[in-house]
């Protein structure tokens with residue numbers, strides 16, 4: 211080590227001394243000595259690295275209390291940070307999918323801070339398991355005989371297969387062997403559930419006789435999977451649920467559908483792309499239907515299985531149910547969300563997912579035109595700002611080809627450089643409440659469909 215760096219190292223203050231500094235002592239009182247000492251040690255290590263690499267003290271060493279406060283602020287920024295979702299995808303899996311309705315948020319807050327009647331009967335009626343109240347609501351809404359709730363729809367499919375067809379063959383069309391983002395693949399789930407996948411038909415065409423010919427001694431389930439993230443077009447044929455359910459009933463084999471998203475209300479009445487409804491599949495004779503809590507349903511992350519009483523009982527009693535069950539927070543949110551469906555006329559106002567999906571393009575256009583003059587002074591020097599028509603996606607389990615007309619605020623760099631665009635997107639990702647847009651066609655798009663607090667966005671982008 212050179213004498214020079216030796217001299218620099220000796221200029222680093224000792225932790226003990228720093229802890230007693232008047233500007234640092236109050237931070238120790240507020241946050242405790244453990245955390246503050248750890249952060250100071252970390253800063254000291256950074257300073258040592260700088261000395262080793264550059265043979266000089268970093269500039270921040272002139273003010274240790276300031277550096278410490280900056281480090282504290284960095285540490286306290288939660289990893290799960292609220293963002294402005296202006297990506298144009300309403301149910302964005304990477305941004306946490308559905309926003310909960312106010313009554314669901316209130317129920318969750320109540321359930322978190324108090325003991326609750328999770329598996330406790332106030333009337334001594336012996337209602338049984340923790341899903342009971344939510345299952346009763348689901349029966350009322352879908353006409354199902356019973357229901358079961360687990361952690362997500364992937365878990366619902368896994369539990370259903372493991373409980374209904376253990377060690378048996380499960381027949382699925384080759385056109386429906388889906389992969390959903392995040393490594394949910396039907397053949398893999400089958401294997402994990404201890405079932406043997408039997409593929410029938412072809413990629414584009416599967417007929418009822420294909421299912422019938424596959425049925426044998428070992429068949430435990432006939433299953434359909436909703437092809438939620440792709441579509442097969444052209445010369446195609448698929449067997450509908452009613453026909454498959456009839457075949458299952460004739461042969462004494464249960465039938466099931468993994469619906470992915472599904473919707474408890476008819477989306478077409480709002481001018482939205484039609485989505486299959488669990489109640490219609492049950493009415494068509496399907497024994498079990500699974501779907502997600504946080505896709506179009508607009509609730510918390512959960513997997514919902516509705517259907518026949520005897521089969522649901524097998525799910526409830528299976529050891530995997532204990533591993534995949536949900537807690538009181540999820541049940542509180544799900545119950546409050548489902549209650550909103552009892553007043554369907556009010557749903558488009560009260561359920562954020564539906565409210566955002568049904569927003570008319572005009573509302574986003576008006577907003578874009580109000581935001582334009584508010585943001586032009588701040589960005590006009592380097593970007594051309596425009597209000598432009600665009601297309602939003604529903605996201606999670608709805609066809610990517612189904613688009614909703616929307617409006618965006620766009621930022622085109624005056625220097626025409628992609629790097630300027632990337633830098634802007636990067637800067638917005640670093641804001642206290644990050645703003646998430648989408649880059650395309652040489653500009654940054656802020657799709658306003660999911661913006662409900664205009665003022666907050668202006669404030670965030672003007673900082």
Ligand SMILES: *Cc1c(COP(=O)(O)O)cnc(C)c1O
Pocket residue numbers: 362363364365388390394435436437438439468469470471501502503512513606607
């Ligand atoms: C989304 C989806 C799943 C997975 O649901 P999660 O709730 O994300 O676990 C499974 N199957 C289909 C068809 C889906 O669309």
